Amino acid sequence: MAPAASLRDWIAVLERENELVRVDAEVDPHLEVTEIVDRTVRSGGPALLFTNAKSRHPLLINQFGTERRMCLAFDTPSLDAVAGKLEDVLEMQPPQGLAEKVRGLRKLKSIADSLPKTTRSGPAQEVVLTGEEIDLGLLPVQTCWPGDAGPFITLPAVITKDPRTGVRNVGMYRMQVLDERRTAMHWQIHKDGRMDYLAADGRLEVAVALGLDPVTTYSASAPLPKHIDELMLAGFLKGEPVELVRCKTVDLEVPANAEVVLEGYVQKDDLTDEGPFGDHTGYYTGVEPFPVFHVTAMTMREGAIYPSIVVGKPPQEDAWLGKATERIFLPAVKMTVPEIVDYDLPVAGAFHNCVIVSIRKRFPGHAQKVMHALWGLGMLSLSKSIVVVDEHVNVHDYEEVFFYVTANVDPKRDVLLTEGPLDHLDHSPTLQFYGGKLGIDATAKGTQEGTREWPPEIEMSDEIKALVDSRWAEYGLGAAPAAVDGRHSSLRQLLRR
Numbered sequence: 248m249a250p251a252a253s254l255r256d257w258i259a260v261l262e263r264e265n266e267l268v269r270v271d272a273e274v275d276p277h278l279e280v281t282e283i284v285d286r287t288v289r290s291g292g293p294a295l296l297f298t299n300a301k302s303r304h305p306l307l308i309n310q311f312g313t314e315r316r317m318c319l320a321f322d323t324p325s326l327d328a329v330a331g332k333l334e335d336v337l338e339m340q341p342p343q344g345l346a347e348k349v350r351g352l353r354k355l356k357s358i359a360d361s362l363p364k365t366t367r368s369g370p371a372q373e374v375v376l377t378g379e380e381i382d383l384g385l386l387p388v389q390t391c392w393p394g395d396a397g398p399f400i401t402l403p404a405v406i407t408k409d410p411r412t413g414v415r416n417v418g419m420y421r422m423q424v425l426d427e428r429r430t431a432m433h434w435q436i437h438k439d440g441r442m443d444y445l446a447a448d449g450r451l452e453v454a455v456a457l458g459l460d461p462v463t464t465y466s467a468s469a470p471l472p473k474h475i476d477e478l479m480l481a482g483f484l485k486g487e488p489v490e491l492v493r494c495k496t497v498d499l500e501v502p503a504n505a506e507v508v509l510e511g512y513v514q515k516d517d518l519t520d521e522g523p524f525g526d527h528t529g530y531y532t533g534v535e536p537f538p539v540f541h542v543t544a545m546t547m548r549e550g551a552i553y554p555s556i557v558v559g560k561p562p563q564e565d566a567w568l569g570k571a572t573e574r575i576f577l578p579a580v581k582m583t584v585p586e587i588v589d590y591d592l593p594v595a596g597a598f599h600n601c602v603i604v605s606i607r608k609r610f611p612g613h614a615q616k617v618m619h620a621l622w623g624l625g626m627l628s629l630s631k632s633i634v635v636v637d638e639h640v641n642v643h644d645y646e647e648v649f650f651y652v653t654a655n656v657d658p659k660r661d662v663l664l665t666e667g668p669l670d671h672l673d674h675s676p677t678l679q680f681y682g683g684k685l686g687i688d689a690t691a692k693g694t695q696e697g698t699r700e701w702p703p704e705i706e707m708s709d710e711i712k713a714l715v716d717s718r719w720a721e722y723g724l725g726a727a728p729a730a731v732d733g734r735h736s737s738l739r740q741l742l743r744r
């Protein structure tokens with residue numbers, strides 16, 4: 248088995264796994280679909296294929312809305328297993344002996360096979376609309392929230408090339424539909440698509456692919472360094488190259504399996520007011536100038552399916568795209584900051600608001616070293632707060648983390664207030680893009696860090712635990728609850744008992 252090769256194969260997988268419901272009742276993509284999806288996502292419900300959303304084209308939504316579907320998308324038992332595949336390649340060492348050489352060659356081949364390959368034709372171009380035929384109104388584009396400025400395309404893979412190097416970039420940037428042939432292009436100031444735009448001398452060609460296989464859709468949202476093509480990551484994670492076709496009106500290639508492709512361009516100083524839009528921060532983002540995207544061709548598969556996603560007050564469907572990034576990028580983060588054991592970006596923190604990180608602490612100030620490292624690392628640099636705990640703390644258990652934050656922290660000594668770049672959409676800082684950052688060192692402290700002797704944590708001895716295990720039946724207390732490991736206990740489990 249391998250991840251689904253196209254959106255249609257993916258829909259077939261979801262149906263086979265009882266993870267998709269077709270809705271034939273007429274629904275309005277203006278607000279009504281959001282309310283249906285919001286309720287479905289929050290109750291852990293299925294992907295929805297609306298066949299009658301006031302358009303000839305069906306609308307697919309909530310394809311990524313649970314951990315199970317995210318794992319099905321990657322055809323993996325867990326997201327950590329996907330990370331393991333990447334870790335395997337990142338940690339390649341010079342091989343010793345024949346067996347290791349063969350294994351090494353296989354790994355190198357898996358990298359070589361990740362490169363996208365161009366084919367002569369593909370389903371994405373079964374229908375080609377140009378000039379006056381182009382009409383974005385053909386698609387069931389959602390107006391998600393009552394205060395939104397209009398309909399927004401929310402799940403696009405936006406493809407550009409760096410005009411200086413020719414290196415491709417794929418990013419997921421929302422697009423406000425302005426009229427039949429124009430949208431806004433919301434690439435934020437820290438994003439690579441915008442870098443390509445700024446590097447262009449006048450006009451930058453852009454292609455937007457909608458309705459891809461799930462791994463390629465995910466890859467558009469992955470925070471790769473600028474010089475690495477997201478389609479190569481997609482090929483690596485799929486285990487086979489992404490097939491591309493050349494666009495009809497611009498010098499770019501797009502995934503051959505796309506349901507819909509919008510070809511066109513943006514131009515220097517050709518800006519429009521974009522927003523408001525109800526975003527993943529849980530607030531409306533304000534009106535700001537962003538480039539106008541002019542569509543020069545709209546190509547499609549016959550009976551194209553339009554993909555959408557709703558973002559808003561967390562949790563929403565994008566929570567699992569974010570969790571996939573958190574897990575998949577952990578090995579890359581550890582390459583730079585190897586003392587990191589694990590990290591968690593809580594969904595309720597909209598990802599950029601909080602990072603909890605556990606470390607193997609070795610020296611005074613180690614927690615602060617890790618905070619600064621993360622504030623200097625890719626998109627993690629935009630994190631507003633970082634909590635550092637010791638290696639034995641389960642970063643995914645927020646109550647356990649809370650225990651150590653309240654028990655181990657002397658606010659005067661262990662809270663670091665600094666400043667730096669913040670997420671484009673963060674409404675809280677006084678200045679947009681820049682403001683305060685909070686670091687909380689919740690690790691155990693040593694005397695070198697100016698504390699009194701640190702007390703030992705309470706833990707029952709293994710001997711007594713074994714004794715109680717062996718005698719439990721004699722006590723007449725029913726089934727035996729698992730023994731609590733004082734340092735690894737889950738407070739949530741304890742409280743439930």
Ligand SMILES: Cc1cc2nc3c(=O)[nH]c(=O)nc-3n(C[C@H](O)[C@H](O)[C@H](O)COP(=O)(O)O)c2cc1C
Nearest residue numbers: 417418419420421433434435438439440468469470
């Ligand atoms: C559903 C969804 C919508 C997103 N919308 C935007 C957006 O409108 N603008 C933006 O700059 N980033 C947006 N992002 C985040 C980017 O896709 C992400 O930062 C990605 O890494 C950007 O690609 P780049 O690093 O090649 O610029 C969105 C992510 C998701 C999952």
